[in-house]
Amino acid sequence: MGSSRLGRYVLRRLLQAIPVVLGVVILNFLLLQLAPGDAATVLAGEAGGAPAEYVEALRQRFGLDKPLLVRLALYVKNILALDLGYSFRNQSPVLPLILARLSATLLLMVTTLILSLGLGVLLGLLAAVWVRTWKDHLISVAAIIAYAMPLFWIGLMLILLFAIKLDWLPTSGMEDAAAFYEGPERFLDIARHLILPAITLSLFYMALYARLMRATMLEQRGLDYVTTARAKGLAERQITLRHVLRNALMPVVTVAGVQVGGLLGGSVVVEAVFAWPGLGQLAFQSLFARDLNLLLGIFFISSCLVVLVNIVVDVVYVLLDPRVRVG
Amino acid sequence: MTVRRCCALALMSVLVSATGAPPASAQKAGGTLVQITQPEPPNLAPYISTSAPIGQVTAKVYDGLLEYGFDLKPKPSLAQSWELAPDGKTVTFWLRTDVRFHDGRPFTSADVQFTIMDVLKKVHPRGINTFRDVTAVETPDEHTAVFRLANAAPYMLSALSGYESPMLPKHIFSQGDIKTHANANNPVGTGPFRFVEWRRGELVRLDKNADYWRKGLPYLDRIVVRFINDEATRTAAIEKGEAHVAGFGAVPYSDAKKLAQLPSIEVTTKGYEMISPVVELLINTKKPPLDNQKVRQAMAYAIDRQFVIDNIWFGYGRPATGPMSSNFAPSGLYTADVTKYQTPDGVATANKLLDEAGFARTDGGVRFEIVHDITPYGPEWQRFGEVVQQQLAKVGIKATLRYEDVATWLKRIYTDYDFFLTSNFLYNLPDPVLGVHRAIHGRLIKQGTVFVNGSQWSNPRSDELMDKATTEPDLKKRGEYYHEVQKIVVDGSPIIWVFELNFPTVVNKRYHDVIASPLGIYTNFAAAWRE
Numbered sequence: 001m002g003s004s005r006l007g008r009y010v011l012r013r014l015l016q017a018i019p020v021v022l023g024v025v026i027l028n029f030l031l032l033q034l035a036p037g038d039a040a041t042v043l044a045g046e047a048g049g050a051p052a053e054y055v056e057a058l059r060q061r062f063g064l065d066k067p068l069l070v071r072l073a074l075y076v077k078n079i080l081a082l083d084l085g086y087s088f089r090n091q092s093p094v095l096p097l098i099l100a101r102l103s104a105t106l107l108l109m110v111t112t113l114i115l116s117l118g119l120g121v122l123l124g125l126l127a128a129v130w131v132r133t134w135k136d137h138l139i140s141v142a143a144i145i146a147y148a149m150p151l152f153w154i155g156l157m158l159i160l161l162f163a164i165k166l167d168w169l170p171t172s173g174m175e176d177a178a179a180f181y182e183g184p185e186r187f188l189d190i191a192r193h194l195i196l197p198a199i200t201l202s203l204f205y206m207a208l209y210a211r212l213m214r215a216t217m218l219e220q221r222g223l224d225y226v227t228t229a230r231a232k233g234l235a236e237r238q239i240t241l242r243h244v245l246r247n248a249l250m251p252v253v254t255v256a257g258v259q260v261g262g263l264l265g266g267s268v269v270v271e272a273v274f275a276w277p278g279l280g281q282l283a284f285q286s287l288f289a290r291d292l293n294l295l296l297g298i299f300f301i302s303s304c305l306v307v308l309v310n311i312v313v314d315v316v317y318v319l320l321d322p323r324v325r326v327g
Numbered sequence: 328m329t330v331r332r333c334c335a336l337a338l339m340s341v342l343v344s345a346t347g348a349p350p351a352s353a354q355k356a357g358g359t360l361v362q363i364t365q366p367e368p369p370n371l372a373p374y375i376s377t378s379a380p381i382g383q384v385t386a387k388v389y390d391g392l393l394e395y396g397f398d399l400k401p402k403p404s405l406a407q408s409w410e411l412a413p414d415g416k417t418v419t420f421w422l423r424t425d426v427r428f429h430d431g432r433p434f435t436s437a438d439v440q441f442t443i444m445d446v447l448k449k450v451h452p453r454g455i456n457t458f459r460d461v462t463a464v465e466t467p468d469e470h471t472a473v474f475r476l477a478n479a480a481p482y483m484l485s486a487l488s489g490y491e492s493p494m495l496p497k498h499i500f501s502q503g504d505i506k507t508h509a510n511a512n513n514p515v516g517t518g519p520f521r522f523v524e525w526r527r528g529e530l531v532r533l534d535k536n537a538d539y540w541r542k543g544l545p546y547l548d549r550i551v552v553r554f555i556n557d558e559a560t561r562t563a564a565i566e567k568g569e570a571h572v573a574g575f576g577a578v579p580y581s582d583a584k585k586l587a588q589l590p591s592i593e594v595t596t597k598g599y600e601m602i603s604p605v606v607e608l609l610i611n612t613k614k615p616p617l618d619n620q621k622v623r624q625a626m627a628y629a630i631d632r633q634f635v636i637d638n639i640w641f642g643y644g645r646p647a648t649g650p651m652s653s654n655f656a657p658s659g660l661y662t663a664d665v666t667k668y669q670t671p672d673g674v675a676t677a678n679k680l681l682d683e684a685g686f687a688r689t690d691g692g693v694r695f696e697i698v699h700d701i702t703p704y705g706p707e708w709q710r711f712g713e714v715v716q717q718q719l720a721k722v723g724i725k726a727t728l729r730y731e732d733v734a735t736w737l738k739r740i741y742t743d744y745d746f747f748l749t750s751n752f753l754y755n756l757p758d759p760v761l762g763v764h765r766a767i768h769g770r771l772i773k774q775g776t777v778f779v780n781g782s783q784w785s786n787p788r789s790d791e792l793m794d795k796a797t798t799e800p801d802l803k804k805r806g807e808y809y810h811e812v813q814k815i816v817v818d819g820s821p822i823i824w825v826f827e828l829n830f831p832t833v834v835n836k837r838y839h840d841v842i843a844s845p846l847g848i849y850t851n852f853a854a855a856w857r858e
Contacts (some may be wrong), residue, residue: 085509090512272557
């Protein structure tokens with residue numbers, strides 16, 4: 001396949017993504033209107049009692065006194081100009097607020113993705129190779145346990161063990177709050193802080209990919225092309241690594257793409273437990289504060305991210321399997 | 328000028344006490360204190376929002392005209408002395424002459440005038456009330472500020488801390504719209520710590536102000552305020568020594584008890600004397616059958632306050648007697664001489680009152696049904712709701728529980744009045760005018776305004792007494808007015824005042840003089856030091 005053809009394909013997918021993202025934004029905007037109460041009430045509540053004039057002034061400032069459709073039209077118009085608006089609660093434009101948190105979430109997500117995909121695929125492959133032996137059973141049982149445990153509970157147990165009892169790792173945060181390291185020391189400090197949240201978030205997905213990989217490996221090994229390869233006298237290792245693995249990876253890659261959205265959701269819990277300064281916590285706080293502009297901005301960026309990752313997955317799909325056409 | 332002399336002495340004593348009780352040699356300079364504040368503040372603009380976490384950060388950056396001792400009496404701060412005119416309508420503040428903002432510009436009376444008249448009186452949620460009688464702030468010279476008032480406002484002098492009324496630099500905040508000012512999240516004050524950075528979702532860094540007007544202070548090099556969403560993780564961070572102080576329920580009550588057993592941790596309930604939170608059950612007195620005074624009194628008898636304190640809040644509280652906290656006892660404003668609902672035969676009395684009110688038990692033993700809305704502030708409030716349900720059931724009132732998020736709950740209670748009974752807690756604040764009137768005065772039945780008179784109950788006599796107390800400079804007379812108010816309101820029982828909440832503050836024992844004022848974690852930590 002020519003690179004120009006692939007380029008056209010990516011461009012087309014990007015254009016298709018625009019109405020998807022816009023649809024997500026409009027739907028979220030309308031859904032959020034269903035919840036009673038607004039940002040002005042919450043702010044006045046936090047103020048511990050404020051005069052009615054104050055609440056009314058807040059509503060006017062936030063534009064909450066305008067009709068719903070006017071607000072929606074204004075919001076969509078701004079979104080099209082990539083203006084995500086202003087968070088009155090945070091006294092700051094929305095975009096820098098999100099960007100400040102995006103890197104932490106991306107770091108956690110990418111580390112998790114690498115860790116869970118790498119180990120999940122490896123464990124699934126080994127389980128398939130050792131099928132129906134005690135090693136296969138061990139991997140399968142461990143995967144089921146990891147899959148079944150709630151994220152927040154795993155997180156807290158890891159903190160208790162590695163931070164409190166063994167004193168090997170920090171309990172929470174992204175950096176040592178008292179140290180303010182620079183350069184390579186800062187890099188190492190962040191890496192130390194990343195270990196526990198990344199493991200916590202990875203365990204679930206690692207189990208998922210391991211189970212899936214094992215199942216598809218076994219399925220592939222029963223197909224005719226493997227029998228043919230064996231008949232041709234290829235070594236078992238060669239069949240597994242050259243042929244079966246490549247085909248078994250396809251469903252795993254698909255699921256990994258779909259799971260990016262879920263990973264964002266899971267990071268809300270893990271970020272809360274480990275005080276990881278990412279988007280998840282910001283979304284959580286803005287939801288309860290009815291900080292509509294900020295929340296919609298987060299939804300917008302998240303949906304862009306999910307759409308983008310799925311385009312990347314489709315491209316990987318094409319590269320992995322020449323039978324997939326992009327015409 | 329007696330007040331000035333008093334203030335000079337007070338200044339000396341505050342300098343001694345503010346630097347901590349132990350001898351000067353005991354205190355060491357240096358070190359970083361990590362404070363946990365929960366949740367993360369939405370902004371760092373205490374002049375526009377009184378959201379609790381904001382003040383916990385900005386009180387270190389902004390000073391006020393005054394500070395306060397544990398006896399709630401004012402002490403000098405940016406104002407080195409002050410004088411109240413006999414009619415209470417003029418208050419003159421003489422300011423320190425050696426104070427500079429963190430950007431190096433001097434602090435003057437023009438900053439006081441701007442802060443009060445152009446900011447706090449207009450956009451501060453509580454300042455609108457606190458300074459409503461201030462008609463002008465005159466500036467005869469750079470270091471004198473004269474407050475002119477339409478009526479005497481004795482309560483105003485208790486609301487001039489750096490937390491409640493932070494002094495802002497006019498040269499910065501007069502430029503542009505105060506409501507969306509660029510420095511909202513980049514505070515510039517005169518306090519012992521200057522703002523360095525805010526890593527959203529993570530921390531705020533405040534470094535020592537080397538040019539602080541209290542020479543030799545602060546001792547600490549840095550304060551880092553951390554934000555940790557999960558309560559178990561907050562406890563772990565304190566236990567491990569990664570964080571050193573946490574208050575205002577940031578550490579769960581059960582964990583505070585556990586942490587207190589550790590040799591490295593001290594748990595104190597001091598530092599809330601100017602805030603005085605009171606946990607209550609708010610009754611909608613317009614909703615039958617709760618419009619019947621006997622029914623409300625019966626409910627007040629049915630609630631076992633000590634059980635709630637011991638079993639839900641792990642002992643962090645004392646039974647409340649009425650709308651005013653016993654923290655007002657030293658000033659003479661509080662009285663316990665009111666109808667007492669916490670009695671050994673409370674259930675029997677409640678049953679008798681409900682019978683008298685005409686609500687007999689049906690076959691199932693139920694007299695009537697209500698819905699109890701739980702304050703959406705965390706798990707202990709849910710457990711409190713369950714206890715209320717059980718205790719009301721004993722007297723034949725069937726309560727169904729409802730739990731909604733903050734915005735929905737606030738709208739239901741204060742805008743729609745669509746409720747029977749809800750739990751809540753209100754701060755009494757440093758003066759009844761600021762924290763108590765709002766819940767019981769008839770003028771403060773304001774639909775759509777949160778944390779005011781949601782019970783919609785009032786009494787002309789108690790309203791009149793509160794109005795008199797508002798402008799009465801004589802403390803003894805104020806005390807008499809408030810004693811009568813408490814008797815009338817407790818008898819009317821529009822609210823069941825359950826207990827005075829004593830928040831636990833956990834402090835790492837290597838740090839000293841951290842909680843050094845009745846505003847606790849809302850103060851500037853200038854005198855705090857590390858071993």
